[in-house]
Amino acid sequence: MKLPPLNALKAFEAAARHGGFIAAADELCVTRGAVSRHVKTLEAHVGVPLFRRHARGVELTEAGRELLPVLTNAFGQIAEAADRLSERATDLRIICPPATSIRWLIPRLEAFRAEHPEIRLRLTTDFHGGDGYVPAEYDVGFSFEFWPGRHPEIENRPLFPIxxxxxxxxxxxxxxxxxxxxxxxxxxxxxxxxxxxxxxxxxxxxxxxxxxxxxxxxxxxxxxxxxxxxxxxxxxxxxxxxxxxxxxxxxxxxxxxxxxxxxSPNGDISLIAHRDKWDDPKVRVFSDWIHAAAAVDRKRCASLL
Amino acid sequence: MKLPPLNALKAFEAAARHGGFIAAADELCVTRGAVSRHVKTLEAHVGVPLFRRHARGVELTEAGRELLPVLTNAFGQIAEAADRLSERATDLRIICPPATSIRWLIPRLEAFRAEHPEIRLRLTTDFHGGDGYVPAEYDVGFSFEFWPGRHPEIENRPLFPIxxxxxxxxxxxxxxxxxxxxxxxxxxxxxxxxxxxxxxxxxxxxxxxxxxxxxxxxxxxxxxxxxxxxxxxxxxxxxxxxxxxxxxxxxxxxxxxxxxxxxSPNGDISLIAHRDKWDDPKVRVFSDWIHAAAAVDRKRCASLL
DNA sequence: ACCCTTGGATTAGTTTTCCTGATCCACCCT
DNA sequence: AGGGTGGATCAGGAAAACTAATCCAAGGGT
CATH class of the missing domain: 3.40.190.10 (Periplasmic binding protein-like II)
Structure with a gap:
C-alpha cells in the first residue's frame, strides 16, 4: 500500500489521456521533458513500462491502460470535492422559512448584493428539515430564537420580535x-x-x-x-x-x-449558525448587515407594545 | 477543475485519518512542521479551514469532514491499482492447457522455481477462453503453433512437436x-x-x-x-x-x-505471448529455460519419426 | 533517396518546493 | 504553578521539479 509519487501519477494521467507528452505538458504548463521524466519515475516505481515509445508518439501498454481509468476517476473525484470546498469559501448558503423569506429577507437582499458583490448568496426558501438547521448544508439560517432540541453548538442571534x-x-x-x-x-x-x-x-x-x-x-x-x-x-x-x-x-x-x-413564546426571529461559522468573514458581514436592517423593525416593534 | 497540490492533499488525508499531525508525520516519515505547513497550504488553496485547532490536538471542520472520505477513497484506489501493476513486474502469469500442464510443465516447474526464486510464478491450468490468450491477464501461454483467428500481435515460439x-x-x-x-x-x-x-x-x-x-x-x-x-x-x-x-x-x-x-496439423506445442512481452526480462528468462527443457523432447521426437 | 517534421529522451544547471530542527505558544492536567 | 502535549512558525539546507538546449528515430513529402 505504498503510493507512487503523486505528481508523477498526475503527469502520467495527463499524458495517457492526451495520448502524448506534449499535449500533457501543455495542460500541466510544463515542458515535455518534465512530463517525460515524471512518466519515467512512475515506471521505475511500479516496475513496468506504461507507454510503448514509437518514433511518432507513444502508445499505452496493457499496464498503462489498466492504470489510466483509475487515475482519471480518482483525480476527478478529488477535483470535484475541492471545487465544492472552494464554493464554501465564496458562497454564502442561507436557509429561510417561506414567510420570512418572501416578506422580509428577499426584499432586502438586493441591496446587500449591491453592497457586497464579492459574496455570492445562495438562498433556499424552505423550512428547516426534520433535524433542523444542518451546518453541513447551510452557513446561516433564519429561525426562532428558541427551539426545543436544537443542537447546543448552534448559536442564535435575535433579529426582531414576533x-x-x-x-x-x-x-x-x-x-x-x-x-x-x-x-x-x-x-x-x-x-x-x-x-x-x-x-x-x-x-x-x-x-x-x-x-x-x-x-x-x-x-x-x-x-x-x-x-x-x-x-x-x-x-x-x-x-x-x-x-x-x-x-x-x-x-x-x-x-x-x-x-x-x-x-411568540419562541422568542424573536433570529439568525442561527454553527458556533464556528460566526468567525467566517462572509458570515460576519452578512450578519452585521442583516442586524442593521433588522434594527429598524425592532425599533418599530418597541413602539407598538 | 483545478487540482490542489497533491502532496498537501496526502498530508491532510493522513492527518485527518489519524486525528493529529504528529501521527500523520509519523506515517509520512516527516516532521510535524511539514504536515502543518501542508495543511496550511491546502487550506489556503481551497479557501476554507479544514481543521479547528485546539490546544490539545485538532478537530475536523465540516469542510474537512466532507473532504476526508473522498481523499481516502481516491488514494486507496490509486494504491490498489499501483499494487496490481507492481505485481506484474515480479509475477509471471502463465496459462497452460490441462494435459500439457500436468504432464509436462508442472513436473519441470519446481526446478525453474529453484533456479529463479526471484520470479514468482502464477500458473493457471486451463484452456484459453473463447478469445484465446488474453495479454491483459497472462504474460505467456502454452498453445498450438497454429490457431485460426489468433491476434496478429501474438507471437508464438515452438517448443516440441505433437x-x-x-x-x-x-x-x-x-x-x-x-x-x-x-x-x-x-x-x-x-x-x-x-x-x-x-x-x-x-x-x-x-x-x-x-x-x-x-x-x-x-x-x-x-x-x-x-x-x-x-x-x-x-x-x-x-x-x-x-x-x-x-x-x-x-x-x-x-x-x-x-x-x-x-x-498434428496445428503444429508444435508453443509458447505464445504478446509481441511486447518477449522484451520483459522475466518472460525472456522463462522462455529460455522452457526452450532448453523442451529441446530434450524435441530431440527424442526427431528419433521417432 | 533525400530532407524535414514530429515527438520523445537526455542532461546540465537553475528554480521551486519541501523538509528539518529549533523555538515558541496555548492549554490541559496534576 | 509547572510539566507535558500538540501545533505554529521560521531560517537554512536538502531534494525535487523544471527549463532549455540538444539529441535521436521514424515517417511523410517531394
Whole structure:
C-alpha cells in the first residue's frame, strides 16, 4: 500500500489521456521533458513500462491502460470535492422559512448584493428539515430564537420580535356583522399557518375570549399564504406585525384589536449558525448587515407594545 | 477543475485519518512542521479551514469532514491499482492447457522455481477462453503453433512437436482378440480428448483404415483424462508421444502401431505471448529455460519419426 | 533517396518546493 | 504553578521539479 509519487501519477494521467507528452505538458504548463521524466519515475516505481515509445508518439501498454481509468476517476473525484470546498469559501448558503423569506429577507437582499458583490448568496426558501438547521448544508439560517432540541453548538442571534395580533380584510370590520369584539371571532373563519394551530392558541392564551378555541379554521402551508388568504377576505389570520406590515400600511389588512398584541413564546426571529461559522468573514458581514436592517423593525416593534 | 497540490492533499488525508499531525508525520516519515505547513497550504488553496485547532490536538471542520472520505477513497484506489501493476513486474502469469500442464510443465516447474526464486510464478491450468490468450491477464501461454483467428500481435515460439499414435493398455495387444492391425480398432472403444474428435480424425486421415471413422467412442474433457482412461483399459487413446512418455516407459501403455505416427496439423506445442512481452526480462528468462527443457523432447521426437 | 517534421529522451544547471530542527505558544492536567 | 502535549512558525539546507538546449528515430513529402 505504498503510493507512487503523486505528481508523477498526475503527469502520467495527463499524458495517457492526451495520448502524448506534449499535449500533457501543455495542460500541466510544463515542458515535455518534465512530463517525460515524471512518466519515467512512475515506471521505475511500479516496475513496468506504461507507454510503448514509437518514433511518432507513444502508445499505452496493457499496464498503462489498466492504470489510466483509475487515475482519471480518482483525480476527478478529488477535483470535484475541492471545487465544492472552494464554493464554501465564496458562497454564502442561507436557509429561510417561506414567510420570512418572501416578506422580509428577499426584499432586502438586493441591496446587500449591491453592497457586497464579492459574496455570492445562495438562498433556499424552505423550512428547516426534520433535524433542523444542518451546518453541513447551510452557513446561516433564519429561525426562532428558541427551539426545543436544537443542537447546543448552534448559536442564535435575535433579529426582531414576533408580534402577533389577528388581522383581516378591512371589509370585515365594517357594516352590520362587524368584527369588533373578540367574541365576534366565532363568526369568522380562522386562518392557520400550521396544522398544529399554535398561532391562534398562543394569542388566545394571552387574551382569552369566551368559548373561543383555535380548533376551527383553515390550514395553510405557511404564514405567507395564510396572510394572503386574509387579504382576499377568506378569514382572519394571526398576523405577524413585521411580516404583514406592508398590507397594514396599504390598507389591505386591518387589526381589529390593535391593543391586543402578544409575543411568540419562541422568542424573536433570529439568525442561527454553527458556533464556528460566526468567525467566517462572509458570515460576519452578512450578519452585521442583516442586524442593521433588522434594527429598524425592532425599533418599530418597541413602539407598538 | 483545478487540482490542489497533491502532496498537501496526502498530508491532510493522513492527518485527518489519524486525528493529529504528529501521527500523520509519523506515517509520512516527516516532521510535524511539514504536515502543518501542508495543511496550511491546502487550506489556503481551497479557501476554507479544514481543521479547528485546539490546544490539545485538532478537530475536523465540516469542510474537512466532507473532504476526508473522498481523499481516502481516491488514494486507496490509486494504491490498489499501483499494487496490481507492481505485481506484474515480479509475477509471471502463465496459462497452460490441462494435459500439457500436468504432464509436462508442472513436473519441470519446481526446478525453474529453484533456479529463479526471484520470479514468482502464477500458473493457471486451463484452456484459453473463447478469445484465446488474453495479454491483459497472462504474460505467456502454452498453445498450438497454429490457431485460426489468433491476434496478429501474438507471437508464438515452438517448443516440441505433437506426435500422434494410438495407445492402449498392454493387455489389449495380447491374447486372442488382439489389436494388431488397424482394422482391429473397430472392436475397441476410441477415447477422444475433445468432442469434435479431431485427434482420431487427424490420424485416420494420415493412415486410413477400411471403414473406420472417428465418429464413435467416448469423449473426455482433456487429453490427460483420456490417457488415464486408456491406462485403466477403457479403450484406445490417440496418444501424444511426448505427454504419455512416462506411461509408455513404465509399460502402462503400449503403441500397437509404432510405425504409424503423424504430426498434428496445428503444429508444435508453443509458447505464445504478446509481441511486447518477449522484451520483459522475466518472460525472456522463462522462455529460455522452457526452450532448453523442451529441446530434450524435441530431440527424442526427431528419433521417432 | 533525400530532407524535414514530429515527438520523445537526455542532461546540465537553475528554480521551486519541501523538509528539518529549533523555538515558541496555548492549554490541559496534576 | 509547572510539566507535558500538540501545533505554529521560521531560517537554512536538502531534494525535487523544471527549463532549455540538444539529441535521436521514424515517417511523410517531394
Amino acid at each position: 408580534l402577533l395580533s389577528p388581522a383581516c380584510a378591512p371589509a370585515m370590520t365594517e357594516g352590520e356583522k362587524t368584527l369588533s369584539r373578540p367574541q365576534d371571532l366565532a363568526r369568522f373563519k380562522l386562518l392557520h399557518e400550521t396544522a398544529d394551530r399554535t398561532d391562534w392558541r398562543t394569542w388566545l392564551d394571552a387574551f382569552p375570549a369566551d368559548g373561543l378555541t383555535a380548533a376551527s379554521g383553515d390550514v395553510f402551508p405557511n404564514l405567507d399564504m395564510a396572510t394572503r388568504a386574509a387579504v382576499i377576505g377568506a378569514g382572519v389570520v394571526m398576523g405577524d406585525l413585521v411580516l404583514c406590515r406592508e398590507e397594514l400600511e396599504r390598507g389591505l389588512l386591518r387589526l381589529p384589536f390593535p391593543d391586543r398584541i402578544c409575543r | 506426435l500422434l499414435s494410438p495407445a492402449c493398455a498392454p493387455a489389449m495387444t495380447e491374447g486372442e482378440k488382439t489389436l494388431s492391425r488397424p482394422q482391429d480398432l473397430a472392436r475397441f472403444k476410441l477415447l477422444h480428448e475433445t468432442a469434435d474428435r479431431t485427434d482420431w480424425r487427424t490420424w485416420l486421415d494420415a493412415f486410413p483404415a477400411d471403414g473406420l471413422t472417428a465418429a464413435s467412442g467416448d469423449v473426455f474433457p482433456n487429453l490427460d483424462m483420456a490417457t488415464r482412461a486408456a491406462v485403466i483399459g477403457a479403450g484406445v487413446v490417440m496418444g501424444d508421444l511426448v505427454l504419455c512418455r512416462e506411461e509408455l516407459e513404465r509399460g502402462l501403455l503400449r503403441l500397437p502401431f509404432p510405425d504409424r505416427i503423424c504430426r
